[in-house]
Amino acid sequence: MNNKLTGVIKHLIIINVIVFLVPQLLQLDLTNMLALHFPENENFGFWQYVTHMFMHGSFPHILFNMYGLWAFGTPLEQMWGKNKFIFFYFSAGIGAGLIYTLVNYYQFNSAFEKLLELGSTKSEIMELMNPTLVYQNEYLQTVNSLYTTPAVGASGAVYGVLVAFGLYFKDAKLALIFFPVPIAAKYFIPVMILGDLFFGMTKYSVGNIAHFAHIGGALIGFIIAYYWKRNHFKSI
Template structure:
C-alpha cells in the first residue's frame, strides 16, 4: 500500500477539491451536488454521481479517504485502474439506489399516515417544499414515521461511504484473513469477520434508528454499497474475472 495507485489518486483529488469548494460556497454546493429525494425541487439527475464527492465535514472526508486509500489501493493493484473505477462507481450507484428506495418507502408511509389522519396532500407538499412541517402532524402520526417522512424529503445524502462499503466487501473477500481494527476498539479482527459485522451494525442501525456512530448517517446507503459490492465480486469470481486486470 505504499504507492498511491492512479484511480485512488484521482478519486482522492476530486473529493478534496469538492470539499474545498464546499467550504467556500456552502449551501450552494449542497443544493447542487448532494443527492436529494427525487420529489424534492433540489433533485437533479447528476446528483446520483456527484453526491459521492460531497462530505459533511472534515472527519467525514478524512475517514472515507483513508479507507479509500487503505482498502482501494491493494484492489486496484490487482484489478487495474479501469476495473477499479467500474467497481467503485457501481457500488456507489447501488448505494444511491437502495438509499432512494428506502426513502421512497419512508416518504410514502408518512404521506399515507398523514392522509389517513385527514390532512390534504397538496397542503402537505406545499409545507414540506418550504422545508417546514405542521406541528399538528406530531400528534396525528407516530413520531418515528414523521421523522422518517421528513428526513426522506428534506435531508440530502452526501459522501463516498456507499462506494467505500463496496470496496470493503471486495477487500474482505480477497483478503479474508487480513487483520483490521477500529480506533476505539484496538483489537485485531480478521476482515472476514470485521466487515460483515460492520455491515450488520449498519443494518441494525438503519432498521432500529439507534446508531452507535451518531446521527445523520445514511445506513441503508452503506448496506446498499455492500450488497452491490458483494454481487459484483460473486459474479466476477463465478466467471473467473476476479484476477483479470482491465488496463
C-alpha cells in the same frame, strides 16, 4: 500488494478534496446542485447519483472515507487494474444511491399514507416540508426528514470497496479506532454491515447517517466482486 497510492485512488482523493475545500474557500453552497435529494424534491437531478459521491459534510467525514478508499481500495486497484476499479467504484456508489432512494421512497410513502389516514391532505402535508423544523408527529417528521435532507459522501462506494477487500483478503487483520483489537476481515466486515442494518431499521442511530446507502454499496460491491472472483477475471 503494497500501500503505494495508485493512480485512480489518487485522482479520486484529489477530486474529493477539491470539491470539499474549494466551495468553502469561495463561500459557495453546492448542496442543492450536487447532493442526492429525494426524487420528489425540486432540487433533485439524476446526475446527483454520481456527484453526491464527491460531497462531504465535515472534515471527519471526508477523512474516514478517503482513508478507507486508500486502505482497502489500493490492493484492489493493484489486482484489478484501473479500468475495472473505476467501473467497480462507480457501480457501488451509484448502486448505493439507488438503493438508498428505494428505501426512502418506501419509508416516505408509508408515513405519508398514515398522515392521509389521520385526515391530512397532500397539499397540507407538502406545505409543512421545511428542513429547519422538527415535528412531534413521528409520521410528519419522517416525511419531512426524507423529503428535505439530501445525502452526501463516498461511504456507499467505500463500503463496496470494503466488502470486495474482505472477499479477496478475508484473513487480513482490521481494527476499529474505538476497538483497537485486530479482527480478520471475514468477521470484521459482516459485523459492520449488520450494525448498519440494525441502526437503519431502528431508532438507535447516532447522527444523520445514511445506513441504507452503506448497505446498498456493500450489496452491489459484493455482487460484482463475487462474480469476478468466481469467474477469475484478469486485470484490464
